[in-house]
Amino acid sequence: MDTAPLRVTIDGETHAFPAGLTALQALRTLGRALPTLCHDDRLTPTGQCWSCAVEVSPARGLPFRPRPACREPLREGCEIRSGGAALDAFRRQMFEQLAERVAPAELERFPDKPLHCELLRHGIAARAPAAGTAPVDASHPHIRVDMNRCIGCLRCVRICDDLQGESVWRAVGNGADLRVVTAGEVPLADSACVGCGACVDTCPTAALTDARAWREPAATAWTRTVCPYCAVGCELEVGVADGRIVAARPALDGPANQGHLCAKGRYAQGYVDAPDRVTAPRLRRNGRWESAGWEEAIACAADGLRRIVAAHGPDAVGVLGSARATNEENYLAQKFARVVLGTNNVDCCARVCHTPSAVALGRMLGAGAATNSFDDIERAACFLVVGANPLENHPVAGARIRQRVRRGARLIVVDPRRTALAAIADVHLPLRPGTDVALLNALAHVLFAEDLLDRDFLAARVDGVEAFAAHVAPWTPERAAGLCGVPPEAIRAAARLYARARPAMCLHGLGLTEHVQGTEGVMALIDLALLTGQIGRPGAGVNPLRGQNNVQGAALMGCEPGSLTGGARLADARDRFAAVWGVAPPATPGLNLLGMLDAARAGRLKALYVIGYDVLASLADARVAAAALARLELVIVQDLFLNETARAFGHVFLPAVSSFEKDGTFTSSERRVQRVRRVLAPRGAALDDAQILCRLAAALGHGASFAQPQAEAVWDEVRRLWPAAAGLSYARLQTRGLQWPCVDAGDPGTAVLHVERFAHGARAVLAPIDPRADDERADADYPFLLGTGRHLHAFNVGTMTGRTPQQALRPTDTLDMHPYDARQLGLGDGMPVRVESRHGDAVLPLRVTDAVAPGRLFATFHDPVRAVNRLTGPRRDTITDTPDYKVTAVRVRPA
Structure with missing residues (x-):
């Protein structure tokens, strides 16, 4: 060329x-x-x-x-x-005409809108009346619509179609009669709008504006940082005026988001200044929270920890890092556990979501992380989406997947529900919850039976093929169909499609991992990728969609009982870490999060230090979790708010800052390390997690080992200990995030893992997995199977989104039920119903929808008042202890 x-x-x-x-x-x-x-x-x-x-x-x-x-x-x-004269005259005449669509007040309020810029540049006065003939639509909490200002450029129509894919806006009429309306000409709040704000971004006039721009002053400073919500890693620019966040917009060159955001990333920052934000330390005295100074609070926490370690040993204490904290802060958290307290009892919320992914990928491929990049979405010829709903839970990545499918890529969705992606899939496999392994075995059976294997790849790089073939030989689609509830021909169609499309990308979520066989389910998915050679190449691979902004980073920094920073095994790396820390990490195996609660219930664990994580609201089998927390002598909570854990069981509360009030790095789902930058001054007396950890370490006699709370200095220590991140200096991360492995200053980072060899060696070994009988079954007393998960407009247990206008878009959790089941029970849409399991009960408003099959239910878990996790039980993944949130037998009756 x-x-x-x-x-x-x-x-x-x-x-x-x-x-x-x-x-x-x-x-x-x-x-x-x-x-x-x-x-x-x-x-x-x-x-x-x-x-x-x-x-x-x-x-x-x-x-x-x-x-x-x-x-x-x-x-x-x-x-x-x-x-030139002709062009200049042409443009001026155009702008003079368009000035009839701009009101003077709008020109002053939105000077950066493209048309407004031109009017100001040419000295043309805005001439529209303040109020137009068409009514203003203020129904949406985030977006104000005033089509009196529309100039018919159709940017909103095209960006909603081509970037987000919702097709909310339509052009009606032609020429002078052209109008832009919502589909069905309904108020925006009643449309399919997901609140991403892309139409506001692109609109050159005040026809579409951010609703808060009419309440807040214009931003006087903009700072680039990373979204604090899911782990897609969208980069955004945050606008500040008078010391408060007043606007946010996507970074047009953001590696993962490419100029796009979801509603949460664009509009849900109000929690930073929520009325119930705690910005000074508190101590619980005589059953009541009372304000305290930092010196007193740190002394109280240190005295409690010192007393418990002296009386019961270091393993009587547990430390939980945070997916919302930076890499640097999580590194200090696990270092605090190991150096200051002397315990490997350290974990994070990865335990309840994607630890099965990390363990499965680590065992089989040598690296417990996504194999590919989000940019590979545009290279994929086919997607196999298993137990994930990215359009709601990872909206920007989900939009990219949907647009790629609309441009010709094929799509297979494995999900009990008919999600928005399932609705456009070539093949949807609505399996019975908990039968993933049987289904994946049947897909593998078809690959062998119809010779759809990549024989060259297997010969060059994979062992155990004959034994695996014998294992899946009995797993015919007909046999699996009896367990999974999907037609055999649909299983065959999915296997053919995935094997023949080159390249094909697997993406999976918590619908695969949060099961008794979660880790083994991911291993079975990796088997499929190995059998077809869909690994080590652009547009392919096995890619967990991580749920929280830095859950990948928290675990990689060593907030995990069995490994140190970078995923290094304790037994292999103790000497290397001792050389840097001056103290060897303890050799005694540590407890994970679930093990800590088991130990607390048994009276062996006496104290828990929880950073940025609402354990009580998040864990399955909530009543048992509460009973464990109640037995602890000391619970230190470090967060922005008195969360449910602090409210019920806390003794010391240490106020931390949000990601907008500090510097550091996050690690996204695609292994990209990105700079987090301070946008605001810390609120009140709140400190960042690193400062708090260093103060507490000093109070416990380890100040010399925790003398550098500055983010860059901490990160440089991480790079000394993690060879795969040695090339990720702050200087290199300043303009754009990079993907690890990145071993030196000349390394551009790694977009695709396992290209020529696997991380652990030249060859991988297939893993034959047998499905296990499920002891959580529907029966005459509990006839429905319930799964839980997220929806688009809330995040986790609502700690952040519940304190923003996002709450108006879906105020509380709901129970989804098929119309047939609702009729049989005499229940109606919106009716409050009581859901009862063998473990507990909860009251939820009913949402009647055919997105779930008869006999199956789905509930969201964002509202602590609803406490949906009272329903879920004690069942855990047999390898990682990850709770099973996806299969609970329940019954339903009117509340």
């Missing part, structure tokens, strides 16, 4: 440009701005408005003709004029 630069003359000067640019892009590289009222770099250019018009001549001496620069490709030898 010819990659020689093009010689192009622009405004009389000749320049060289790489092939493939448009005239608009070329002019921008020269620092020459043109107005672009219908153009957005995230969209395919249409040249509809002609505001970016230039005059183009194919070659010197030939006539010039006007062309829209946004869709005019550069050609060798062409000449371009970006201005």
